[in-house]
Amino acid sequence: MNLKAKVLVAIMCVLMLSTSSYAFRFSVGGFGGLNIPIAQEDTESGTAFGAKARIPLMGSIAIEPNIVFAENGDASYDVEGGWNKTMTHEGGKYTSFGVDLVIGSIMGYKGFGAYGILGLSSSKFEKKGIPDLTKGTYWFGLGFEYGFTDQISLDVRGKAFIFPYKDDANPNGDDKGSRKNGLVTVGLNYYFGFTE
Structure with a gap:
């Protein structure tokens, strides 16, 4: 284990030990739902699913290591020029490994709670016609939980x-935009641990 990893582990241990007793409730969960493209004309909605674990740090703050598999649906369009033909454009798929920072109601006790989400991940985008792209990606959103x-x-x-997209197959390209998607998912969490 390198020095940075040791320091990170030490900081996490100190934070966890300094929290109140209920901070020792961890959770694991799975989820599935829709992946909806935002401002993308070459793709349609697809599916998304994944798994996560929640690790409390302090008070109302937790981290969630996660893995997400998402795909965009194929888009169909009519060819112009009197060809009377419909073409299909493959949507592509993502595989993402990351960590979310969760702020709000994180303990999962019986009843209703809400929280905000900020995340970073390493994501791979696969689509016919271009090389596979792996980029640092960003997440943000809201969650609601009912125990x-x-x-x-x-x-x-x-x-x-948000996937920072650049066509790496074209060394002279200046496409520095991004591919944006909205994930709407439903899942179940299982909590375990102990309280004093």
């Missing part, structure tokens, strides 16, 4: 996903 019990909760969230 059926102190262990099991329903989790509904909306997150914007």
